[in-house]
Amino acid sequence: MGADEVQTEELIKETAKILFFQKGFLSATTQQIADEAGVNRALIHYYFRSRKLMLDTLLEETIQEKKDRVRSILNTDLEFNVKIALYIDTVVDLGLKYPYLENFIINETARYPEKFKVFCSKDRVKSSHLIREQLEAEIKAKRLGPISPENFMINLSALCNYPLLAKGILQTIHGMSDNEYRKFLVERKQVIYRTLFHEEMPHLNAKAELIKQNL
């Protein structure tokens, strides 16, 4: 009994994630979600009260998960370039599973601006702050051109996330199948690194690999 309860609730959430974050179908109705999950629509209300509350739960859980991962990378004591390589690797891999997650956040943020403010207020430290010292050291050592931590983080996010967000557009323009696009994105990890650092991406060292496992 107890097992079934979690099963159905999880099933609904996972199905909604697929529709919203994988297929980018943000306008999916409760009926469509229920159909896709093969459950009665009333169960969505039974477990989540309302459609909006379900979205809130989903948003909260998924943002939290993504943020935790990213934070745990930026907080390590890895060398700067290895740290960023791991960041790219992680974000792109996560994005391969949920390409439209950022899109969902963007839309929900535009609809209910207060929602996102709550998340931000939880973080005392901005992620750009976490890399400031290391970034400045790189710039001083002339391994990087001058750039603010904010702009560096935005560049990094942009290069990683945009090709995911624009999945449908880019796939259509370049006539790629889902598999071809996957492959393209995996190979693009190195392009992103080279764009930021103007040198080849280092292999993840033992320490970085270890961290990657324990995300």
Place this chain on the structure above:
Amino acid sequence: MGADEVQTEELIKETAKILFFQKGFLSATTQQIADEAGVNRALIHYYFRSRKLMLDTLLEETIQEKKDRVRSILNTDLEFNVKIALYIDTVVDLGLKYPYLENFIINETARYPEKFKVFCSKDRVKSSHLIREQLEAEIKAKRLGPISPENFMINLSALCNYPLLAKGILQTIHGMSDNEYRKFLVERKQVIYRTLFHEEMPHLNAKAELIKQNL
């Protein structure tokens, strides 16, 4: 009479653009659009038959306009780096007016994949093809590291568009007002150029300025 007709139709379209492309409020109902425009909701049906047809018109017109601008830049015989500088300048400026335009395209594309395919089939030549020769020359001359035209164009789009798409998120994270964010984006033009070329952005020469006027 004839003037009024165009006026109202334009008013509705402009209002919808503001809601969709400026405010990112993609779930705006016909009632909300009508209210915002200060017209009777039935007029939306009078001019556009249905909500969906209005969106189609809007999408078509706006994509076409943006694409024409971008194409006309890539098709000039400007020096490569000046051309890209002008591209950045143009796309960011357009994005300052309509930050969520890309977002709208992404969502509509995910909802109705066929829609976007129609647009792409109109173009015989991909925009990445338009810069291929010049890009290869730059790489050969060692002014740029090796990169495919596709990845170069995606980098360019990503760096220009992502900060617009994520406007709400980034503004919240960094606690910027609308004006501060505007200013930040204008200054970021140079950051984008430096990220791609690892040198200062050139001033637009007379020829480029002329093209910029005639967009």
Place this chain on the structure above:
DNA sequence: TGATTCGTTAACAAAATTGTTAAACAAAAA
């Protein structure tokens, strides 16, 4: 002036979507 056309409006109708409830059902506890 009278007829016509077009834009506009309010009221209505239809459809789609969400939310509620009572009853059926199954599993576990008494």
Place this chain on the structure above:
DNA sequence: TTTTTGTTTAACAATTTTGTTAACGAATCA
């Protein structure tokens, strides 16, 4: 076995959103 608890379902109700229509009014033209 009976009771209780939690899950599932179908049917219903409420709300929201879209789409339609008939009537009104203003400008245009015969």
